[in-house]
Amino acid sequence: MKYFTNNFLFLAAALFLTSQAFGQAIRLTGVLTDSDNSPVEIANVLLLNEGGDLVTGDFVYDGSYSIEAPGAGTYVLHFTAIGFADGSTPLDLPEGVDSYDVPTFGLEAAGVDIATVEVTALRKPLFENQAGKLIVNVGESQLAAGSSVQELLAKTPTVQAEEEGGVSVFGKGQAIVLLDGRRVTGNELTSLPADDIEKIEVISNPSARYEASGRAVINITSKKNRRQGTYFNLTSSQRFGRHWRSSNGVLASFRNSKVNLQGSYYYHPYKKDFTEEYEREQGEVALDQRIDRLRDQHRAHTYRASLDYNLGPESGIGLQYRGAARGQRDQVSNVNLISGAGDLTGIFNASNSGESSMRNSLTFNYWKNFGDDGKELRFIADVVDHNFDKSELFNESFRYTGSEDESRQRQSTNRSDVTVGTAQLDFTLPTTWGAGSLTTGVRAVSIESRSSLLFEEMIGSVMIEDDNLSNKYNYQENVGAGFTDWAGSFGKLKAQAGLRAEYTQTDGVSRGGNGTVIDRDYLNIFPSIGFTYPVAHQLDMNLKYGKRIDRPSFGDLDPFLFYIDSLSYSQGNPDLLPALSHNIDYSLIYRQFASFNVGYQETNNALFQYVEPIPDQEGGARLSMRNLDRVRTFSVGLTLPYQTKTWTTVNNFGMKWNEVSTTLNGEELEFNRPLWYAAFYNSVKIGKGLTVEATIQYNSSGQNGIFTFSPNLQTNAAISKKMLGDKLSLTLSANDFFNIDRNRTQVNIEGLDVSTESFYDAHWVQFAVKYRVGTNKSSKLDRSIGNENSNRIN
Numbered sequence: 076m077k078y079f080t081n082n083f084l085f086l087a088a089a090l091f092l093t094s095q096a097f098g099q100a101i102r103l104t105g106v107l108t109d110s111d112n113s114p115v116e117i118a119n120v121l122l123l124n125e126g127g128d129l130v131t132g133d134f135v136y137d138g139s140y141s142i143e144a145p146g147a148g149t150y151v152l153h154f155t156a157i158g159f160a161d162g163s164t165p166l167d168l169p170e171g172v173d174s175y176d177v178p179t180f181g182l183e184a185a186g187v188d189i190a191t192v193e194v195t196a197l198r199k200p201l202f203e204n205q206a207g208k209l210i211v212n213v214g215e216s217q218l219a220a221g222s223s224v225q226e227l228l229a230k231t232p233t234v235q236a237e238e239e240g241g242v243s244v245f246g247k248g249q250a251i252v253l254l255d256g257r258r259v260t261g262n263e264l265t266s267l268p269a270d271d272i273e274k275i276e277v278i279s280n281p282s283a284r285y286e287a288s289g290r291a292v293i294n295i296t297s298k299k300n301r302r303q304g305t306y307f308n309l310t311s312s313q314r315f316g317r318h319w320r321s322s323n324g325v326l327a328s329f330r331n332s333k334v335n336l337q338g339s340y341y342y343h344p345y346k347k348d349f350t351e352e353y354e355r356e357q358g359e360v361a362l363d364q365r366i367d368r369l370r371d372q373h374r375a376h377t378y379r380a381s382l383d384y385n386l387g388p389e390s391g392i393g394l395q396y397r398g399a400a401r402g403q404r405d406q407v408s409n410v411n412l413i414s415g416a417g418d419l420t421g422i423f424n425a426s427n428s429g430e431s432s433m434r435n436s437l438t439f440n441y442w443k444n445f446g447d448d449g450k451e452l453r454f455i456a457d458v459v460d461h462n463f464d465k466s467e468l469f470n471e472s473f474r475y476t477g478s479e480d481e482s483r484q485r486q487s488t489n490r491s492d493v494t495v496g497t498a499q500l501d502f503t504l505p506t507t508w509g510a511g512s513l514t515t516g517v518r519a520v521s522i523e524s525r526s527s528l529l530f531e532e533m534i535g536s537v538m539i540e541d542d543n544l545s546n547k548y549n550y551q552e553n554v555g556a557g558f559t560d561w562a563g564s565f566g567k568l569k570a571q572a573g574l575r576a577e578y579t580q581t582d583g584v585s586r587g588g589n590g591t592v593i594d595r596d597y598l599n600i601f602p603s604i605g606f607t608y609p610v611a612h613q614l615d616m617n618l619k620y621g622k623r624i625d626r627p628s629f630g631d632l633d634p635f636l637f638y639i640d641s642l643s644y645s646q647g648n649p650d651l652l653p654a655l656s657h658n659i660d661y662s663l664i665y666r667q668f669a670s671f672n673v674g675y676q677e678t679n680n681a682l683f684q685y686v687e688p689i690p691d692q693e694g695g696a697r698l699s700m701r702n703l704d705r706v707r708t709f710s711v712g713l714t715l716p717y718q719t720k721t722w723t724t725v726n727n728f729g730m731k732w733n734e735v736s737t738t739l740n741g742e743e744l745e746f747n748r749p750l751w752y753a754a755f756y757n758s759v760k761i762g763k764g765l766t767v768e769a770t771i772q773y774n775s776s777g778q779n780g781i782f783t784f785s786p787n788l789q790t791n792a793a794i795s796k797k798m799l800g801d802k803l804s805l806t807l808s809a810n811d812f813f814n815i816d817r818n819r820t821q822v823n824i825e826g827l828d829v830s831t832e833s834f835y836d837a838h839w840v841q842f843a844v845k846y847r848v849g850t851n852k853s854s855k856l857d858r859s860i861g862n863e864n865s866n867r868i869n
Contacts, residue, residue: 202723243291288624372403452501491629550633554579675709685780
């Protein structure tokens with residue numbers, strides 16, 4: 076391992092030291108007008124080299140544009156707009172500057188019938204790769220058609236999204252997910268419609284402006300109407316697999332010069348199968364277990380309403396409400412075949428449960444720009460309330476050799492209510508030092524979780540409470556944070572440096588724990604620093620360091636014992652400590668598309684799942700969370716995209732090496748294993764509005780904490796057709812072509828040997844329809860608060 080580590084560090088150092096610079100990017104800004112000197116509201120601006128080849132391009136909004144030239148030299152700026160003749164102007168960019176003001180350019184009216192013009196707009200690239208940030212412009216793809224946000228993330232390169240909502244980033248670990256600047260839970264992702272999403276940003280090493288939680292940040296932006304008028308998007312998808320699934324919704328929008336009003340509603344009932352298989356050996360006892368779960372989500376509603384109001388040309392407010400209501404029924408068959416446990420040969424458990432949940436959130440934004448000197452003020456306040464109720468009835472029978480079967484009936488009632496309040500204030504001002512900007516801000520978060528579990532057993536004909544399993548738990552967490560972050564440049568070198576401080580107070584009281592089980596407070600400092608340097612023509616080098624924290628989830632801290640059957644259960648651990656990680660990333664980025672990345676991460680008190688024998692219960696096992704002493708992760712990644720007018724391909728390759736060191740019950744343990752990763756995305760436009768897309772993701776075997784997992788392959792493909800002037804879109808998609816999407820793990824620890832295999836009905840075909848109706852006209856540059864706030868962090 077020492078040989079591997081030394082070579083890894085040598086590779087990173089060699090790449091850094093041998094880079095030679097001979098170019099400097101230059102930011103071009105300018106104004107585009109018509110013959111009356113009025114701003115052209117929407118246009119395309121293209122930067123061409125001396126040979127007439129496209130270097131880069133962007134959109135012109137409200138007459139203003141800003142694009143980046145790769146360096147000094149001779150270029151041509153070319154402008155196109157509906158109703159105007161094309162125009163061009165030559166540019167000679169000098170050495171030694173990082174910005175250039177292009178003289179105002181005017182377009183002449185074309186004198187043609189606009190109704191007969193065929194519009195070929197400049198497309199945003201589907202994938203962009205900026206310093207430490209992968210951007211997926213979902214609005215340019217059919218990836219989202221008929222999917223949930225969780226399913227959309229599963230198709231995103233470098234992102235690992237589990238079926239039940241857990242999200243991680245390759246080489247980093249568990250990520251926090253932000254939706255329009257608000258943090259969302261994993262369970263929430265499974266019910267959010269992907270058709271409502273405009274853009275996804277995967278930020279592998281966030282700056283001090285972000286909250287320090289999570290190993291990475293995934294920032295999701297909802298669609299915003301940027302054109303005046305009224306329109307409706309109607310969507311419907313029908314999925315056919317082992318069971319039928321449906322998703323139907325409407326997105327409505329109205330906008331004028333002052334108001335941007337938007338709302339959406341989706342209804343998505345479904346049935347889904349989950350299967351888990353376990354083989355467990357403990358001493359002389361062997362168990363072969365299979366759990367089949369049929370989930371019937373008969374009530375699933377998701378809704379959103381937002382209002383943005385421009386108070387003036389440089390200020391505005393925004394208000395957004397999100398809600399979700401869900402009701403589901405689960406039928407579970409749990410079969411345990413047992414040997415080596417005396418006369419006991421099997422345990423059979425059939426259970427039925429009913430579950431309902433409500434989630435409501437309200438977000439307020441205010442922003443103000445102080446003229447043209449770069450001063451900005453941002454304020455956001457948010458409150459989220461989530462209620463959950465579940466009741467489950469267990470009918471359990473025990474089979475013995477030479478005697479009659481025994482039966483037992485139990486029931487549980489679980490309730491929880493979580494309220495999260497957040498407020499944040501940021502202020503940005505320009506700095507003469509480094510021609511940059513300084514942002515400072517404060518943030519306060521208050522979390523209150525109240526939960527109860529009532530567990531009862533039938534004694535005679537009466538249900539009697541089981542005091543060993545019943546519990547009540549109240550948890551309170553308060554986090555106060557302040558940060559300062561600077562970004563600027565010194566000639567060719569772009570730099571960022573930030574410092575964040577977070578003070579956390581936690582308090583947990585449990586009836587089962589005889590009072591207080593958590594009472595701690597701690598202060599953490601999180602520095603971040605990054606540099607970007609052009610090492611060649613259109614090739615940038617980026618180096619970043621950041622410190623992050625992983626706080627245990629409410630469920631991980633809950634001391635409740637969640638009953639599966641008489642020999643297995645899971646339980647929270649209130650003694651969990653937060654995990655702290657240090658991250659170093661080096662990358663080479665070509666034309667903001669292709670990239671090569673090298674990363675190192677060291678985590679203390681890493682959170683991981685742990686399985687252990689139940690004391691004094693032969694064959695029993697308990698699943699809980701524990702802290703690992705130290706985990707070191709080395710990672711290498713390569714992204715190779717290519718895009719033409721008709722073909723887009725993105726190819727990702729990666730390897731990570733995990734070194735796990737910990738002491739469990741007095742025994743020192745080490746686990747080392749590599750993981751190989753590959754992901755491929757291809758989209759081909761074959762004419763007449765037809766587009767074909769396909770994604771493939773492969774993970775080799777690897778190590779996650781004490782668990783070893785087997786290889787996994789995920790596949791998805793879609794063909795779409797646009798008609799009626801792109802107003803109608805039809806998409807036919809298929810998932811898991813070969814029906815082989817399985818998760819397999821193995822662990823051997825403390826005399827307990829466990830092998831698992833889990834899968835769900837991921838093998839399906841889906842038909843989706845989207846229709847857009849309404850009239851729009853061009854509007855000025857979007858300054859809606861949702862758009863500004865969610866993209867305020869570089």
